[in-house]
Amino acid sequence: MASGSIEKRGKRSWRLIVEVGDSGERDKESRTIRIDDPALLKTTKKLQDYLDDQLHQFKREVESGTYMKPQKMRLDEFYENVWKPKYASNPTNLSPLSYKTYQTYYNSHIKEQLGDKELGAIKTIHLVTFVADLHKPEARKDGKEGCLEPGTIQYIYRVLKNILKRATEWKLIKENPIIGVKKPVVEQSEGEFYEEEEANTVISTLYQEPRKWRLFILGALVGGCRRGELVGLEWNSVDLKNRTMDIVNSISLTEEGKAVEKGPKNKSSKRTIALPDWYVEELKIHRKEWLKNMWEMKEAELWKGEDREYVFHGGYGKPFYHSYPYRWWTRFVNRHKLKKIRFHDLRHSCATLLIEDGAPMKAIQKQLGHAREQTTSDTYAHVTKKLSRDTADRFNKFAPENSRPQSVPKS
Incomplete structure (x- = not known):
């Protein structure tokens, strides 16, 4: 059985x-703790109780082998x-999703190079x-040619830093x-987005598609979701x-056929989004169609949504597989030969259209669920710069050569 003692350092x-082992051979383990809480340091009994509790926990770790x-x-x-x-x-x-991604990068890049090193020996x-070697072609583990993307290298660095x-x-x-x-440095790209005319083309083309997909895509393009x-x-x-509509939930991962649910990305992402009238009218029709589908599936004993009511699903009540909307969007763009942008860039398009229409940056921040207004301003700086240029160009009509009195020819 282990015995323990406390020494003031x-x-x-x-x-x-903590000492463990028989009376002949006992192993001694030690741990130094520091207490910075002034209230705890002032009260002798509370301090002693805290130290005893820490010793008890330490003994349990040593005895259990953890x-x-x-x-x-x-x-x-x-x-x-x-x-x-x-x-x-x-x-x-x-x-x-981050936990799964961290594990993937650790196992594919960090484990082999640093996993066997003692923590104290890592300099x-x-x-x-290690980071320099990540820029070499041999750092790739997927069999593809070339080097790792700068964003991938930065993510691996981030995982190691966290650990x-x-x-x-x-x-x-x-x-x-x-x-x-x-x-590692990653150059931030401005990303692709739709201008107003392009957005109109996409919206009109969506009316050739099923209503649920039209509403899903417009939720990103118009709602910024x-x-x-x-x-x-x-x-x-x-x-x-x-x-x-209130944004209170998010599904960005599916494991073993089951959606992994969590709250929005951050505190500010939990928000209420105002919707255009025409979008709401479509939602009302979708709701009627949704209820009809649910009752038909329940009667056929095919409903898999249980008591959950996901607005968008494949017909049986379960939410979409988290990456399926991205694949649908890619096929849709290719099928109709539209300008190719990522699904996430629909959200960027929403912000761009709002900025160009003169919406206040604070309102756009709330619509997108950014934690800080500065994040919104930095992300869409390229749009505001373009608008500033357009605004400045409006004053070209006042250029001296345009406003200087014309000389009158002598008769």
Whole structure:
């Protein structure tokens, strides 16, 4: 059985000591903790209770074999036994989609190069070399030619930084070695979007398609919604009377045939969107068709939506597979030979059209669910610059050569 003791090390630090083994040979483990809470430091009993609790938890880790010595733990061990269960698997820390993406990049790029290294042995120069090697063609693991995209390299860096940050916060290493590694640069592209005339063409072409798909696509183009927000939209979030819909849910991942639901991307993404009258009229028709379909499917015992009412589904009540709308949109654009833009760029098109129509940046921020107005301004700076140029050009008529009095020829 383990025995434990507490030693005061400094003004605000204590060492927890746990000994395990028989009387002949006992292993000693220690952990230093620091307390910065002034209220806790002032009260002797509360301080002692806290220290005893910390010692008890430490003893349990040592006795159960889950304790690993700082510095000696390999990156792979930390990733599997600590980072994943104690941080990454918690959806309040990482969304389900981000968690899955982090695991993919760790297993495909980080594990092989750094997984066997002890945390304390990973130095900044190792990570500088690792990031530099990611720019080489051999860093690709998918069999394709060329080098990794800059965005992919930056994401791998982000995953590694997150893991090492947790190891630092939890006192497994004294300093985070990635701090001295320059973040890979990705040039931000302006992205494609539809101008007003192009948007009109897309909308008129959508009237050749099923109503549910027309409404889904227009939810991005007119409402500024993200794909996952539309996939997760339910009828109880749609107010046909007041012509609004609430964005409170998102589905950006499907695992084992089941949708993984979460809240919107961030706090500000939870929002209410005002809808155009003509869009609401179409929604009302869609609602009637939706109810008819539901009752028919229930009578045939084919309904799979249970008590959920997803606005957009494939006919049986279950929400679309998270990536299916993207594939439908790509086929639609190709079929009608329209200007090719990504599904997400429909959202950008919504913002662009609003800016060009003179909508206030604050209103556009709320429509898109950006956390800060500055994010909206930075994202669409290329549009506002173009409008500024157009505005300035309006004053060309006042150029000196146009306003200078014409000389009168002598008779």
